[in-house]
Amino acid sequence: EWLRKRKKFVGNFALERSQHNQLLEELQQDIQKRQNYLQYLMRYRQNQLLMMENIEQFETRLRSESATCNRYLMAVCVRLFFEKRQAKLAEFQEEFARLTVSDDKIDLIEEFVEGLMEELLTPGAILHGMPEWQAQEARLSIERILLTRLYQQVMFPNEDADLSRDTVLSEHISKLQRVISPSHPALCIPQAYLSEAPWSFSQQQLSYISAYKTPREKLQCVIRCISSIMSLLHMSSGRVPAADDILPxxxxxxxxxxxxxxxxxxxxxxxxxxxxxxxEEQFHWTLFCSVVKFIKTMDYLD
Structure with a gap:
């Protein structure tokens, strides 16, 4: 009974062959029109995505250039400020040279920086009324100038003993370079991560560390190095790498x-x-210090 009713229902809408062919032709034309419109929408969407990417890149460049200009402006202001205080700076350097304990030296630098910042921010001073971020940039500029002048003393407080120790480690690492490879069994780097070896960009970021004088700038080199490693490992495996993945x-x-x-x-x-x-800074620095300690204990076995 159900089948008979279905046949009767379809029969009521039966078409002649010419009507049937015409219907199929119209449907094909409609599909073609929709296909053209769909292609137009896809091209339009791609152009929009490309434009958005260009805008984001332009904004990134603007922010970078703005930050560079701000740092340069603060550096100029601080240099002008220091030009009028050469006697005070010379007195500070003499007092610093007389100290022998590292903690006392750090306290003296922080006390001197705080005093200069108070002078910079007092009413009528060059930075009075400026926002907090500019004050922080001024502090970094002061630290950069001071630590550049005192670099040899703060970097190598024990002079030849420190240099000798660094030379020994550098020679040790040079020997390791001859036997180490990304697939070395001592490293145990998973196979999935080896596709991005030898992580040249990360090496480049770390190599910049000797070009900077302040501890904060040197730390940023370490952070950029480890961040780039994390990004590359994430691209290789599709998951966020843990500390055990990053260390080797x-x-x-x-x-x-x-x-x-x-x-x-x-x-x-x-x-x-x-x-x-x-x-995050503490996490990156802890990783780096752990790596340096481990490298000191490595041998040269293949």
Whole structure:
């Protein structure tokens, strides 16, 4: 009964062959029109995405250039400020040279910086009324000028002993470079991560560490190095890498980079800002220090 009713229902809408062919032709034309419109929408969407990407890149460049201009402006202001206080700066350097204990030296630098910042922010001073971020940039500029003048004293407080120790480690790492590879069994780097080896960009970021004078700037080189490693490992595996994933790759990167004065750099950063680190900065710095300690114990077996 059901089948009979279905046939009767279809029969009521039966079409002649010419009508049937005409209907199919119209449907095909409609599909073609929709297809053309769909292609137009896809091209329009692609153009929009490309334009959005260009705008984002332009905004990134603008922010970078703006930050560079702000840093340069603050540096100029601080240099002008220092030009009028050469006698005070010379007195500070003499007092610093007389100190022998590292903690006393750090306290003296912080006290001197705080005093200069108070002068910069007093009514009528060059930075009076400026926002907090500019005051922070001015502080960094002051630290950069001071630590550039005192660099040899703060970086190598024990002079030849520190240099000798750094040389020994550098030679040790040079020997490791001859036997180490991304697939070396001592590193245990998972196969999934080897596609991005030898992590040249990370090595490049770490190699910049000797070009900077302040501990904060040196730390940023370490952070950029580890962040780039994390990004590459994430691209290789599709998941967020853990500390155990990062460590063996970071060991390889440090060995292949072999930054100069590595032990002195670690102590310099730890001494001046180690206790102030928190969150992501502390995580990155802890990883890096662990890697340096491990490299010191490595042997040269294949």
């Amino acid at each position: 790759v970071l060991i390889y990167v440090v060995i292949m980079t072999n930054p100069p004065f590595l032990l002195s750099t670690v102590e310099y950063i730890t001494c001046f800002i180690g206790e102030k680190l928190e969150g």
